[in-house]
Amino acid sequence: MKLIELQQLFRFLEADQRKFALRNHVMFKLLATTGMRRQELVDLTWEQMDLESDAVRIYGKGNKERILPLHRMVLPLIQEYREQLEAPRLHPKEPVFTNYLGESLDPRGLHRIFKEVLQHAGLPPHRFTLHHLRHTFATLLLRSKDTGSKVDIRTLQELLGHESLATTSIYTHVDLEQKKQAIESLQFDM
Template identity: 35%
Template sequence: MDEVVNEAQNAELIKELKQEPINELDQFVKYLSAERNLSPNSVDGYTRDVRQFLKFIEATGKRIQDVDHRTIRTYLGFLQKQNYSRRSTARKLSSVRAFFSFRQHHKGIEKNPTEIISAPKLEKKLPNFLQEDAVDLLLEAPDQSTPYGVRDKAMLEMLYATGIRVSELVGLGLDSIDYGALEVRVFGKGRKERIVPVHSAAAEMVRTYIKDARKALVKKRDPKKGATTALFVNYRGERLTTHGVRLIMNKYVREVGLSRGITPHAIRHSFATHLLEAGADLRYVQELLGHVDLSSTQVYTHLSKARLRDIYMRSHPRA
């Protein structure tokens, strides 16, 4: 970066740069949480991306109000030299674009310097998913003679029965499931509520967990913290985190000998793929997954077609 300024010669400028962007970043974070109602994970992602951009601006000696489309292109070139993938670069550009859109509408700046910048074209990646027999192996892996095993069994059953995200799973409360209607009330991205059906076997597994295992786990909770309404709790009787679910999933993936890289999201992918292969309507699956854009769901049709072609090539006598 040839434009990096001499910090000793520009101490006042650097001081000014460090004050203004941080204040604006704080305001941007509050806007994401309060007005756009994004999840904590999404807010953290935006914050990291925008903070990285602001540090780059500081290093090049520019002020935030001096940023134009050429600065954005230089930043994208910097990311490329740092070997960021196209997907990561596109996400970072999206975060910076949102930041300048915020400044445009809340700070009165005339132009968004990212408007004429195109995101890098992304390679299409088919999501990981499990065959039905592999899902069966995974769901049967927990040892149901222990409270943790009962919890894990209920958790895995819920993931595959509903296709919900892991963040939605850990957000479930004791009142989230209507056992009579066999429905789950889920809060997805942007705290948008949707109702997802759940089959009776999974719902009954959750009831068993609540009746026995959960009671044993919440006994370990610090009495000073009071009761918790979280459905799935950890060994301390506190709400299970997304990281905790991933660790639990990794344990069972290793135990049953599945390939590495199978995450809770792979169960969501499996849920969607299996429904489409069984003839479910694409828009119905879109509604179940909570996708705003149908194109987000269409990736599963490509996946399904790829599998069907593989079956054809292996099965047809003349293939």
């Protein structure tokens, strides 16, 4: 998913007024700004959310724990979402996100919701999966290095919860846009 497509998705999420719009807004921005896996999102409980430290505790593959900082754009959304829930739904052991029946979401349900949101956002649902949000997160972080931010491959490895640095290194590929910029920077004085 390119940045422009992610921005289109975000604009739709911000304008959506349908039932469950706020839940969807929080879910997809949380995925896009933390890089967590879809299973990690559906397993998320309120006790994992530390809104005092602006972080979330994730239990990834092999039940490995990692702490992810929450982006400032999602903090007010999470707070607004919490405020609209009834007290029993905020119990520390309760799932953060539920389906229309009030039950825990499963990965397939999350996938179905994502495809529906993409459709409403004017993006082709067949072109994108939830993993694209994770991939876009990683790619944008590595690109931000060019803007003065210091995101190295090991930091990205920790954020994504990869066991092996080799797995993380797939995000270091040079994309076509970077290649074009490199070619255009050539100076020929004739």
